[in-house]
Amino acid sequence: MVDAQAQVRPGGRSAKVRAAVHHAVAQLLAEEPAEALTIPAIAARAGVHPTTVYRRWGSAAQLLGDVATSRFSGDVVVPDTGTLTGDLERWLGDVATDLTDPDTLALIRATIGSGPDGGCACLGDRHEQLSAIIERERSRGGRAPEVEHAADFLLGPLYYRAIFSAQPASSDWARELVATFLAASEALAA
Amino acid sequence: MVDAQAQVRPGGRSAKVRAAVHHAVAQLLAEEPAEALTIPAIAARAGVHPTTVYRRWGSAAQLLGDVATSRFSGDVVVPDTGTLTGDLERWLGDVATDLTDPDTLALIRATIGSGPDGGCACLGDRHEQLSAIIERERSRGGRAPEVEHAADFLLGPLYYRAIFSAQPASSDWARELVATFLAASEALAA
DNA sequence: CCACTAACGCAACGATCAGTGCGATAATTT
DNA sequence: AAATTATCGCACTGATCGTTGCGTTAGTGG
Numbered sequence: 001m002v003d004a005q006a007q008v009r010p011g012g013r014s015a016k017v018r019a020a021v022h023h024a025v026a027q028l029l030a031e032e033p034a035e036a037l038t039i040p041a042i043a044a045r046a047g048v049h050p051t052t053v054y055r056r057w058g059s060a061a062q063l064l065g066d067v068a069t070s071r072f073s074g075d076v077v078v079p080d081t082g083t084l085t086g087d088l089e090r091w092l093g094d095v096a097t098d099l100t101d102p103d104t105l106a107l108i109r110a111t112i113g114s115g116p117d118g119g120c121a122c123l124g125d126r127h128e129q130l131s132a133i134i135e136r137e138r139s140r141g142g143r144a145p146e147v148e149h150a151a152d153f154l155l156g157p158l159y160y161r162a163i164f165s166a167q168p169a170s171s172d173w174a175r176e177l178v179a180t181f182l183a184a185s186e187a188l189a190a
Numbered sequence: 191m192v193d194a195q196a197q198v199r200p201g202g203r204s205a206k207v208r209a210a211v212h213h214a215v216a217q218l219l220a221e222e223p224a225e226a227l228t229i230p231a232i233a234a235r236a237g238v239h240p241t242t243v244y245r246r247w248g249s250a251a252q253l254l255g256d257v258a259t260s261r262f263s264g265d266v267v268v269p270d271t272g273t274l275t276g277d278l279e280r281w282l283g284d285v286a287t288d289l290t291d292p293d294t295l296a297l298i299r300a301t302i303g304s305g306p307d308g309g310c311a312c313l314g315d316r317h318e319q320l321s322a323i324i325e326r327e328r329s330r331g332g333r334a335p336e337v338e339h340a341a342d343f344l345l346g347p348l349y350y351r352a353i354f355s356a357q358p359a360s361s362d363w364a365r366e367l368v369a370t371f372l373a374a375s376e377a378l379a380a
Numbered sequence: 381c382c383a384c385t386a387a388c389g390c391a392a393c394g395a396t397c398a399g400t401g402c403g404a405t406a407a408t409t410t
Numbered sequence: 411a412a413a414t415t416a417t418c419g420c421a422c423t424g425a426t427c428g429t430t431g432c433g434t435t436a437g438t439g440g
Contacts, residue, residue: 059225061224105306109303112299113303115223115299116299120356151355152351156343163309163349180378188377
């Protein structure tokens with residue numbers, strides 16, 4: 001959304017300001033509670049004038065959405081281990097590891113609280129990544145579950161535990177999740 | 191937490207104020223974006239002086255947690271249809287129906303964004319309810335899945351879709367979820 | 381029925397925030 | 411290289427927020 005403006009003139013300065021502001025948001029969320037995430041505080045941390053932030057992003061909610069989408073897009077590489085199980089275990093394990101970081105969780109929480117579209121922004125391109133993994137398995141000739149089902153039973157429990165439950169969602173647990181899901185998927189298909 | 195004070199003197203007025211403030215929070219969240227949920231605004235809507243809210247709850251985050259816990263506790267009756275499938279379908283369907291309401295979603299989002307404990311507050315006594323359903327099935331002599339697994343694969347996808355994905359989590363879909371989960375659970379146990 | 385005290389309303393204060401012209405700077409174009 | 415224009419910094423304003431001290435109201439117990 002803001003990229004439309006940034007692409008008009010992406011010369012060094014705008015990009016620097018954008019990076020500094022993004023970094024300041026992540027940094028502040030890691031330290032202070034979410035309600036302390038005010039525009040003047042962000043601007044001060046980023047070494048930028050508050051007016052700049054007001055003009056470029058308008059509100060803290062839009063800024064948070066911008067930070068989340070760029071933070072959660074392209075952050076995890078889609079693996080290619082040769083098997084569906086290996087790909088899913090590797091990928092979901094990486095996603096789970098990312099969700100282990102308290103700072104990452106703070107960003108997700110704040111983004112969700114910023115508006116109705118905050119949750120989607122936190123997913124980034126997770127669904128595209130999952131779809132790519134499943135598509136690759138099909139191109140191998142293997143039988144793979146539906147993307148929607150995989151998202152529901154893999155990403156669902158993972159994000160549920162990370163956000164709602166107090167239980168930590170470790171990388172090992174994510175691998176168990178994949179095993180359980182694939183076994184159930186096989187059993188039901190037969 | 192605040193109940194400890196309220197129980198000291200729960201005579202009419204305190205309870206009235208508490209109810210009015212809770213109602214005002216839900217009402218404001220349904221209309222304005224979350225960042226407009228300021229103490230003076232809540233107090234004005236509740237017909238109460240801002241000082242009162244500051245003194246009783248301290249911050250908007252604690253107030254939101256209080257509202258969420260009392261909103262999501264005891265709001266769904268644990269059914270007793272005679273079968274595990276029936277109980278789960280009925281119960282998860284009710285939970286899903288509740289999550290269909292945009293105002294409810296707004297409350298959940300804001301509560302999550304208010305702090306690390308916000309997510310747990312939004313669950314209320316869901317896990318206790320689920321545990322009660324499963325315990326009852328076991329007391330009938332039936333074989334029921336683990337509570338943790340049920341929470342992961344039932345509540346997980348449901349809340350994931352409601353908060354992160356843009357897809358609506360309807361009551362019908364919740365019933366399908368129960369069927370899929372129980373079938374997979376049976377297949378893996380055999 | 382009366383004393384007691386918790387809870388609330390009121391008024392004021394300092395601090396901070398969101399927003400607005402205007403000039404300066406730097407990237408882009410001709 | 412010069413003109414152009416998007417972007418940023420600065421100074422200023424109005425509004426709102428969070429907080430505190432004090433008086434008043436209304437439940438609670440003797």
